[in-house]
Amino acid sequence: METIEADYVVVGAGSAGCVLAARLSEDPSVRVVVLEAGGPDRNIWIHIPIGYGKTIADPSVNWCYETEPDPGLGGRKIFWPRGKVLGGSSSINGLLYVRGQPEDYDQWRQLGNVGWSFDDVLPYFKRSEGRVGGGDAGGLRGRDGALTVTDFNDRNPLSEAYLQAATEIGIPRNDDYNGPTQEGVGYYQTTIRNGRRCSAAVAFLKPAMKRPNLRVITRALAERILFAGKRAVGVAFSHGGESVTVRATREVILCGGAVNSPQLLMLSGVGAAQHLTDMGVAVTHDLPGVGRNLQDHYQVRFVYKCTQPITVNDIMMSNLRMARMGVQYLLTRGGPLTASAGQVGIFTRTRPELASPDIQFHFIGFSADRPSEGLHKFSGFTQNVCQLRPESRGEILLKSPDPKAPPAIHPNYLATELDRATLIEGLKLGRRIAGRPVMQRFIASEYLPGPGTQSDAEWLDYARAYGSTIYHPIGTAKMGHDSMAVVDDQLRVHGIDGLRVADASIMPTMVSGNTNAACIMIGEKCADMLRGRQLARAA
DSSP states (O other): OEEEEEEEEEEOOSHHHHHHHHHHTTSTTOOEEEEESSBOSOOHHHHSGGGHHHHTTOTTTBOOEEOOOBGGGTTBOOEEOOBOBTTGGGGTSOOBOOOOOHHHHHHHHHTTOTTOSHHHHHHHHHHHEEEOSSOOTTSOOOSSSSEEEEEOOOOOHHHHHHHHHHHHTTOOBOSOTTSSOOOEEEEOEEOEETTEEOOHIIIIIHHHTTSTTEEEEESEEEEEEEEETTEEEEEEEEETTEEEEEEEEEEEEEOSHHHHHHHHHHHTTEEOHHHHHHTTOOOSEEOTTTTOSBBOOEEEEEEEEESSSOSHHHHHTOHHHHHHHHHHHHHHSOSGGGOOSOSEEEEEOSSTTSSSOOEEEEEESOOOSSGGGOOOSSSEEEEEEEESSOOOOBEEEOSOSOTTSOOEEEOOTTOSHHHHHHHHHHHHHHHHHHTSHHHHTTEEEEEESOTTOOSHHHHHHHHHHHOEEOSOOBOTTOBSSSTTOOBOTTOBBTTOBSEEEOSGGGOSSOOSSOSHHHHHHHHHHHHHHHTTOOOOOOO
16 A cells, blocks of 8 residues: 655645645645545536536536435435536536625624634635726725636626616616625626636646645545544545555645535544444544535526527527637637626525525526536526525435445425525516516516416425525535534634644535635635634734
């Protein structure tokens, strides 16, 4: 069995892991080893922005998980794509850059997590971000960071009509939802650089891989964390059919995400003792919160048939138009091939008495039953609705002590009355927006759910039958100090030395929007914790 020596071992080259490895390796005296279960990011569809439609169900770059039957959805199983490639989910996601609301992070601090208020984390958002274009009211944006953030720029009549319709029902125009206020309607901001995806691997890891003190090992499946008593001292992993050990003289940091980090903890004997015993795993440390507190954004779609052949569906149905689209992209790095998973976004409140938005909309200039099955064979576009801060909590459990076996994912969607009521009101609001005359001239018919859906019970039935994940699982190794917390506010695993977690799993509660930007911030902040420093709080 080969043994590798390092100071730090990072498990997972996803959004946070890429940042963490890049920052730690800035110190030439430190040896950093990164283990990534997937391969290099050579798939061309990773780098063409609209290519997420190809990679979302491609097992060569994707774990392609499936949930257990969910009682809140009538026993349906839900497909859960997660990145399995350099860059992790930032290499296959919808490219949207959304920080959430300042209140999200202030709540983390209110729960006892020192150093995690919005004023504390803002410097880390700014350090990573290379914002192109747009204003900067309040000095909230970063201009010099490695992660390029641009405004969606393929403007079209459908998007403009949707913007106008939203403002007509009282939703204010907001050209920077990552600025002083999130509420409003505007074009999404995307992690696109010169017409290509700017993943965490492209932005952070690839430049750092030139350093001699950073070693990235792909197709390396972590099997278990190695302990000396209650201290993590390395990781055992399989690579090319061989068993390999990497020893960490300082720390092991898990960056596998909300599914894989708790799975590896449990495989290593860290978790609820009874569950581990039932799975035949020797207990290293009884930590009942591992895998619990699972949260996700649940989306429900409107699909419309369009009156004009101006959607991406129409392009994909014509070889000539597809060829023109390809030429446009090659010559200008623009056009439909740069479409993100949402061109126009809305953050708004379902009830006027709420302090901040509780619902998010994604407007998309194409339509499909499932992205992996191709676009509809008609002119179509989509309006997605999701609740920002769900109350429902699920869990992730082991199915087997075999590291190659997928875990059991129990999302427990729509388990609370608030979640159900919020989604119903969001769907009603979506129909109001689509009902404006400026939108009606583009709508031949509402394909899904159809005009027959009217009552609250009918809306809920539709949501249960047709909704799905919007790919934002978090919370399964939550940060905190209560009996179900897994890490403290320094991201150290409770009861274990030399082991931290830095990814979406540490979020105690959901951020109000897409989660990738927050994951990159977590990687930035963890790196400074390990280096014994921190950026000054925002004034």
